[in-house]
Amino acid sequence: MNLQAQNNYNRRTTKKGLIFFRFIKKKTIFTQPNQKFEIMKLNCVVVDDSSIQRMIIAKLVNNHTNLNLIGDFSNAIEAKSCMTVHTVDLIFLDIEMPVISGFDFLDGLKTKPQIIFITSKAEYAMKAFDYDATDYLQKPISIERFNASVRRAIDHYLLKRENKEDEGEHIFIKSNLKKLKVFTSKIKWIEAFGDYVKVVTEDDSNLVLSTMKSFENDLSKDKFIRVHKSYIVNIDKIDRFNSKFAEIGVTKIPLSRNKKEDLVKALAYS
Numbered sequence: 001m002n003l004q005a006q007n008n009y010n011r012r013t014t015k016k017g018l019i020f021f022r023f024i025k026k027k028t029i030f031t032q033p034n035q036k037f038e039i040m041k042l043n044c045v046v047v048d049d050s051s052i053q054r055m056i057i058a059k060l061v062n063n064h065t066n067l068n069l070i071g072d073f074s075n076a077i078e079a080k081s082c083m084t085v086h087t088v089d090l091i092f093l094d095i096e097m098p099v100i101s102g103f104d105f106l107d108g109l110k111t112k113p114q115i116i117f118i119t120s121k122a123e124y125a126m127k128a129f130d131y132d133a134t135d136y137l138q139k140p141i142s143i144e145r146f147n148a149s150v151r152r153a154i155d156h157y158l159l160k161r162e163n164k165e166d167e168g169e170h171i172f173i174k175s176n177l178k179k180l181k182v183f184t185s186k187i188k189w190i191e192a193f194g195d196y197v198k199v200v201t202e203d204d205s206n207l208v209l210s211t212m213k214s215f216e217n218d219l220s221k222d223k224f225i226r227v228h229k230s231y232i233v234n235i236d237k238i239d240r241f242n243s244k245f246a247e248i249g250v251t252k253i254p255l256s257r258n259k260k261e262d263l264v265k266a267l268a269y270s
Helices: 051-062 076-083 102-107 125-130 143-167 212-218 257-269
Strands: 009-014 017-024 027-032 035-040 042-047 067-073 090-093 114-119 135-138 170-175 178-183 187-193 196-201 205-208 224-228 231-234 245-248 251-254
Touching: 035 143, 042 051, 042 076, 042 143, 051 067, 067 076, 076 102, 090 102, 102 114, 114 143, 125 135, 135 143, 170 205, 178 196, 187 212, 187 251, 196 212, 212 224, 212 231, 224 251, 224 257, 231 245, 231 251
Parallel strands: 042 067, 042 090, 090 114, 114 135
Antiparallel strands: 009 017, 017 027, 027 035, 170 178, 187 196, 187 231, 196 205, 224 231, 245 251
16 A cells, blocks of 8 residues: 655745645645646545556556545555545546455445546446446556546546535436436435336436445435335435335335334434
8 A cells, every 4th residue: 555645735946936835625726926726636546456557557647637646555445444534536446356346346335436447358348337437448558548537537526516516415327328417305215126226206217227225325314214125215205104104195115114213213303
């Protein structure tokens, strides 16, 4: 593991005077007389069991103006440990790794940053985008292809930040090869549907290739509760309930016997 040290303030002298570097979360502000501009910085980690590949990707990250390398790791366990204490915006992730694969690693994350997969095989591409990957880089990686990937990650980050500031809490889902933005306040319930998950909102419903566990982790625990192995409901949308069902409009959602008490508590505090 190679953690990058960060200084709150650094200073250097130029012919025109002093330039002050000040790190504020994900951006660096450069200030000198009569000039002020910002550079977007995404905090990222590299996860690859190959030491050579880690070194290559880490070098590309360190040489990129818009990236800040938090650390590079040979396995998912070390990476997950790092992410418990550091904010990570982007993961460069290998797929085939011993013990825990890249996909298994993502399944175990409660909050998922953006993902750029890095692998020598093309066969995982379709599955990678089921994980809402920002991009899929096949080794060997050219500088041009790497930079294009980072540009996509930055654009996605800025769009997500603007939407969050302007429009409230939402999630992105992928349905019929399209990425859709869904406001969580409009979600009525989420239902297991074979290998898919059906997201039912006030406006429509969409099938998503995902898992109930993934949605349970991504949605607010204050607003959503799993009342059955096949159902997650929006607490605010429940009209009434009894020992067997929770009703949302005319729809009766089955209520597991051991979930009734949890639902009563959730409704009391909502």
